[in-house]
Amino acid sequence: MSFRPITHIRHFDIAVPDFDKQVEFYKNHWGLTVQHDDGNVVYFAAEGSPEQYVTRVRRSADKRLDLVAFGAADRESVDTLAHNLASTGVKLVFEPTDLQTLGGGYGFRFFDLEGRTIEVSTDVEVREHRKIEERESIPVRLSHVVLNSAEPEKMRDWYERNLGFRLSDTLNHPHVGDLFYFMRCSTQHHSMAIARGPHASLQHASFELRGIDEYMRGSGRIIRAGYRKIWGPGRHRAGDNTFTYFVDPNGNTMEMTTELETIEEDTWHPHIYDVQEPETSDQWGTGGDMDEFITKEMFNDSDNKSLYVAPPV
Incomplete structure (x- = not known):
């Protein structure tokens, strides 16, 4: 397109x-x-x-x-x-x-x-905004949003064809097929991703912090506040970004991240990463394995009742 x-x-x-x-x-x-x-x-x-x-x-x-x-x-x-x-x-x-x-x-x-x-x-x-200072462990910006879909292949095609998104990378399981499409609309590796799930829902939303130290301090603050951490801290292969995932008070998954990859649009070639390789999910090996429990947490509650129903605001 x-x-x-x-x-x-x-x-x-x-x-x-x-x-x-x-x-x-x-x-x-x-x-x-x-x-x-x-x-x-x-x-x-x-x-x-x-x-x-x-x-x-x-x-x-x-x-x-x-x-x-x-x-x-x-x-x-x-x-x-x-x-x-x-x-x-x-x-x-x-x-x-x-x-x-x-x-x-x-x-x-x-x-x-x-x-x-x-x-x-x-x-x-x-909006009037400011530079986030060293050791200030608050979000700089919204990084990306991931959507669950029972038919991710069709969703990927739709967003490419209609909105001009481009595929950056794919996570694949040799016996299941494609599980995750990372989609970009700029030089940021992904602003949106589409994940295979049982229904339409928000898989997670991710917030960018200033750097590694701020990301770790922010993750630690949420842990100390008693919110449930389901995965991390670690570093993904696709996007090369860090991750710590938490469950918010209403059961949505929220991610803290930093150092999401910036790509060269004219020279980038999408990778297909095998999720059976531990380094695909976590290069560091510190976050723990991506298991069935974590996957189900990120399925979230179905949005089926609200599909094709616009919000009132």
Whole structure:
């Protein structure tokens, strides 16, 4: 696909039944900053990111992934993408317009192949942000989001064909097939990945820290706060990034990471990594094996009831 409208990931938004505990987790332990709070929706920013917010938590009786938002270069890209999607039968939630969410901007929403709500926007107001200092163990930015899919091959093809994502690497099991597709929209190794799972759901969201020391200090802070660590600290082969995975108060998996690989677009050739090799999951060998328990934790609760149902905000 020559048309590549997506420039980066902006934010992911969730709805949770245990709203107060989720807000407390992000604010007092994970290291995010409350950008806006209306009592039922809280917008969280990362101190080092120019994005107005990197995640949004909405009070709801039902748990769900509300949406994933990506940036586009300009209004022409937004309009062209909306036209292209509509012309191929993709259902738009609303057509390009001035956005009423925090930071404004110009964008639209639509349902992806499996019915998740996706937003693409441009001209969002830049947030005043700052350099994260040495030993400051708070997120710099949102790194990436991983989506579970029962048909990851179809999802990969859809995002490549319709949104211009490119495949960076694949995790494969010789007897099961492809398990993980790492997808990029920039020189960052992946801003999104698609994982094989039993249903559509959020597999995990990942936050970038300043460096190794800050990543370790941040991981240690969450461990000391009593939140359940399910895997890490370690270092993946695909993307060459570090990882520590935790379960948040509503059962979502959240990752702390750093040093995600930057690639040369014109010379990169995707690898296929065998998950049976221990170094594929963890080059360091410090995080423990990627076992069935960890995999099931990251399946998360199914979003099937909310597919093709746009969030109210």
